[in-house]
Amino acid sequence: xxxxxxxxxxxxxxxxxxxxxxxxxxxxxxxxxxxxxxxxxxxxxxxxxxxxxxxxxxxxxxxxxxxxxxxxxxxxxxxxxxxxxxxxxxxxxxxxxxxxxxxxxxxxxxxxxxxxxxxxxxxxxxxxxxxxxxxxxxxxxxxxxxxxxxxxxxxxxxxxxxxxxxxxxxxxxxxxxxxxxxxxxxxxxxxxxxxxxxxxxxxxxxxxxxxxxxxxxxxxxxxxxxxxxxxxxxxxxxxxxxxxxxxxxxxxxxxxxxxxxxxxxxxxxxxxxxxxxxxxxxxxxxxxxxxxxxxxxxxxxxxxxxxxxxxxxxxxxxxxxxxxxxxxxxxxxxxxxxxxxxxxx
Amino acid sequence: xxxxxxxxxxxxxxxxxxxxxxxxxxxxxxxxxxxxxxxxxxxxxxxxxxxxxxxxxxxxxxxxxxxxxxxxxxxxxxxxxxxxxxxxxxxxxxxxxxxxxxxxxxxxxxxxxxxxxxxxxxxxxxxxxxxxxxxxxxxxxxxxxxxxxxxxxxxxxxxxxxxxxxxxxxxxxxxxxxxxxxxxxxxxxxxxxxxxxxxxxxxxxxxxxxxxxxxxxxxxxxxxxxxxxxxxxxxxxxxxxxxxxxxxxxxxxxxxxxxxxxxxxxxxxxxxxxxxxxxxxxxxxxxxxxxxxxxxxxxxxxxxxxxxxxxxxxxxxxxxxxxxxxxxxxxxxxxxxxxxxxxxx
Ligand SMILES: CC(C)[C@H](C(=O)O)[C@@H](O)C(=O)O
Ligand SMILES: CC(C)[C@H](C(=O)O)[C@@H](O)C(=O)O
Numbered sequence: 001x002x003x004x005x006x007x008x009x010x011x012x013x014x015x016x017x018x019x020x021x022x023x024x025x026x027x028x029x030x031x032x033x034x035x036x037x038x039x040x041x042x043x044x045x046x047x048x049x050x051x052x053x054x055x056x057x058x059x060x061x062x063x064x065x066x067x068x069x070x071x072x073x074x075x076x077x078x079x080x081x082x083x084x085x086x087x088x089x090x091x092x093x094x095x096x097x098x099x100x101x102x103x104x105x106x107x108x109x110x111x112x113x114x115x116x117x118x119x120x121x122x123x124x125x126x127x128x129x130x131x132x133x134x135x136x137x138x139x140x141x142x143x144x145x146x147x148x149x150x151x152x153x154x155x156x157x158x159x160x161x162x163x164x165x166x167x168x169x170x171x172x173x174x175x176x177x178x179x180x181x182x183x184x185x186x187x188x189x190x191x192x193x194x195x196x197x198x199x200x201x202x203x204x205x206x207x208x209x210x211x212x213x214x215x216x217x218x219x220x221x222x223x224x225x226x227x228x229x230x231x232x233x234x235x236x237x238x239x240x241x242x243x244x245x246x247x248x249x250x251x252x253x254x255x256x257x258x259x260x261x262x263x264x265x266x267x268x269x270x271x272x273x274x275x276x277x278x279x280x281x282x283x284x285x286x287x288x289x290x291x292x293x294x295x296x297x298x299x300x301x302x303x304x305x306x307x308x309x310x311x312x313x314x315x316x317x318x319x320x321x322x323x324x325x326x327x328x329x330x331x332x333x334x335x336x337x338x339x340x341x342x343x344x345x
Numbered sequence: 346x347x348x349x350x351x352x353x354x355x356x357x358x359x360x361x362x363x364x365x366x367x368x369x370x371x372x373x374x375x376x377x378x379x380x381x382x383x384x385x386x387x388x389x390x391x392x393x394x395x396x397x398x399x400x401x402x403x404x405x406x407x408x409x410x411x412x413x414x415x416x417x418x419x420x421x422x423x424x425x426x427x428x429x430x431x432x433x434x435x436x437x438x439x440x441x442x443x444x445x446x447x448x449x450x451x452x453x454x455x456x457x458x459x460x461x462x463x464x465x466x467x468x469x470x471x472x473x474x475x476x477x478x479x480x481x482x483x484x485x486x487x488x489x490x491x492x493x494x495x496x497x498x499x500x501x502x503x504x505x506x507x508x509x510x511x512x513x514x515x516x517x518x519x520x521x522x523x524x525x526x527x528x529x530x531x532x533x534x535x536x537x538x539x540x541x542x543x544x545x546x547x548x549x550x551x552x553x554x555x556x557x558x559x560x561x562x563x564x565x566x567x568x569x570x571x572x573x574x575x576x577x578x579x580x581x582x583x584x585x586x587x588x589x590x591x592x593x594x595x596x597x598x599x600x601x602x603x604x605x606x607x608x609x610x611x612x613x614x615x616x617x618x619x620x621x622x623x624x625x626x627x628x629x630x631x632x633x634x635x636x637x638x639x640x641x642x643x644x645x646x647x648x649x650x651x652x653x654x655x656x657x658x659x660x661x662x663x664x665x666x667x668x669x670x671x672x673x674x675x676x677x678x679x680x681x682x683x684x685x686x687x688x689x690x
Contacts, residue, residue, distance in 0.1 A: 016661065064396075069475055081377075082531065082535050085532040086533065086535065102657040114460055114571050115459055115460065115461065115570075116459055116461050133478075133499065133533070133534060136535070138535070140540065143539075145503065146504065146507070147502075147504070148502065148540055149500065149501070150502075150503050150536040151498050151501070152478075152534045152536055153498050153499075154496060154497040154498075154499070154536045154625070155496055156494070156496070157493065157495075158492060159492070162491070177631060185584070186427065187428070187431070188430060188431065188435065188479055188584075189431040189478060189483070189497045190427050191483040191484055192497045192499055193426075193427070193487045193496045194495065195495040209537045218587050218591035218592075219586055219591060220589050221592035222591050222592065222600070225459045225592065225595050225596060226595055226599075239533075242530075242563050243566055243588060244566075245563075246563035246566050246567050247566035247567065247569075247570065250566065250567040252568050254571075255567070302548075322562070342382065
């Protein structure tokens with residue numbers, strides 16, 4: 001019989017509320033024969049304040065025992081900027097080699113966008129997750145003096161670029177439009193840009209059916225608001241991916257519905273799925289958060305573990321719910337309940 | 346009697362056409378007693394193909410003799426990506442220490458935006474122009490092999506950050522709303538982020554009237570499409586500034602009206618003014634390009650040289666022209682003529 005051994009990290013703020021709904025929908029969608037075991041972890045601001053820990057070696061070992069991780073949100077204004085981001089979120093991405101950071105953008109019918117004319121938006125961003133300027137390679141000298149010099153090093157390897165580019169080509173190949181866009185800034189960041197462009201063009205030869213193009217990251221932000229329909233699959237570096245996926249979320253319905261997966265395709269270590277939004281302390285505990293992004297992240301999780309039909313049912317449920325939502329204001333729990341009913345049908 | 350000694354670089358593609366209109370309007374707006382001397386330079390793709398040169402030492406010495414530089418656009422698909430960008434545009438920014446890269450965004454009445462509801466947009470971005478990941482510090486080893494490692498180093502100095510932050514505070518202080526936003530990614534790029542945040546907070550003490558806040562670059566792209574009115578002045582690093590100013594241009598009327606200045610406030614070397622748009626080879630020579638961005642760049646140039654009233658007249662002329670434009674399609678020259686008539690009134 002099949003089983004899913006899931007690590008659950010509600011985290012901070014609205015993380016708690018949205019993860020509860022994500023689990024509710026997960027339970028509702030899974031076939032009877034699948035045994036779901038969950039273990040909750042208390043990472044986040046509270047634990048940091050109580051113990052000074054963000055993620056210990058023992059934690060990492062425990063997390064490794066799971067098939068996947070569902071995360072709500074980590075972060076609180078009471079913790080200095082960067083401590084939980086680097087000490088927990090990025091640490092996990094690096095330790096578990098989450099090199100495919102997958103972020104789909106689809107403007108669903110009935111969903112509001114800040115753009116005029118309800119454009120058709122349906123693309124995915126494959127963001128590299130373990131290299132680029134995110135490696136923490138950098139430093140400063142004469143820190144705090146008028147002569148300080150601070151550096152950040154973007155590290156890019158043929159190994160790291162090739163595997164994520166290959167993953168993106170495979171995803172493009174599997175989609176009807178079969179189009180892949182490389183986003184970088186190769187006219188300025190010439191060394192990294194050359195590596196990315198070169199690897200991209202090499203791998204392209206193995207995917208003759210996939211149409212390719214290249215766009216500078218600055219121009220990509222223009223297209224995302226003037227012609228988002230031009231994109232099918234985008235592959236890009238860690239920092240550019242961070243920036244354009246927030247913009248992509250904003251134009252395709254907002255971070256209330258933006259899901260993401262930090263994926264290790266080899267499954268050597270568990271992959272982690274989380275809404276793109278943060279912990280939103282201003283609305284935490286009020287039942288105001290939209291759990292749709294977390295529920296869609298559960299969908300990505302299921303697809304990663306091979307439950308394709310269940311993933312599709314979750315996407316259909318969220319899509320149908322959003323289409324019928326209109327101006328009705330419902331609580332986090334009410335939306336979760338509605339989605340659970342839909343997927344169970 | 347007063348004089349302006351102007352270096353003119355039409356460049357490639359539509360650069361030629363729009364610069365002609367920029368000069369027309371400049372001639373029309375200048376008071377009789379100001380002697381305008383212009384010298385044209387042939388930098389760009391043609392010269393590169395003919396001679397292999399992008400910018401020689403002798404060129405640099407000649408350019409230095411001028412009070413300012415007006416640039417159309419540099420770049421052509423026939424030249425490998427990066428050659429003219431790094432060999433000419435960035436080289437000049439670095440040699441002439443153009444550390445204040447000024448990019449105003451104002452959605453003028455009657456101008457189309459991809460955003461719903463014609464939001465109020467009126468902010469300026471002060472982008473650092475001589476540091477960050479633009480310094481060309483980087484390299485690669487085992488280039489072209491499966492073991493390649495390519496790096497890019499973002500270099501940030503207290504000297505470089507402080508002068509641009511101070512410039513931005515002064516600009517914020519001079520505006521009615523007196524608000525300055527630092528955009529960075531200090532939760533991930535911790536060394537550079539710490540320097541920027543620290544310097545920003547220090548300089549803030551000298552400008553008690555200026556309200557300040559901080560936004561991560563990814564979140565900034567969300568605000569630029571959901572609430573652009575929240576911004577008054579933004580100060581940011583070279584790469585983040587590159588990215589968000591293209592997005593800012595897109596939401597505030599498009600690159601047809603986006604002006605920029607590469608400014609050396611000390612006037613030790615000439616500052617350079619240019620439209621944000623590129624050479625647009627697809628429409629070059631057809632009289633289709635909108636010269637408004639170049640004309641507005643001439644306005645920034647005049648303000649930099651102390652011709653405040655003339656700069657204001659240019660802005661009013663472009664604003665009035667855009668407001669009355671409607672659906673009328675006019676040629677590059679017709680728009681230039683109309684603007685020249687307006688500023689001369
Ligand atoms: C919280 C932060 C470290 C993170 C990132 O920059 O990757 C976030 O912005 C994201 O996109 O997941
Ligand atoms: C052409 C390129 C080098 C340049 C930059 O990246 O600065 C351009 O995008 C700009 O914004 O002026």
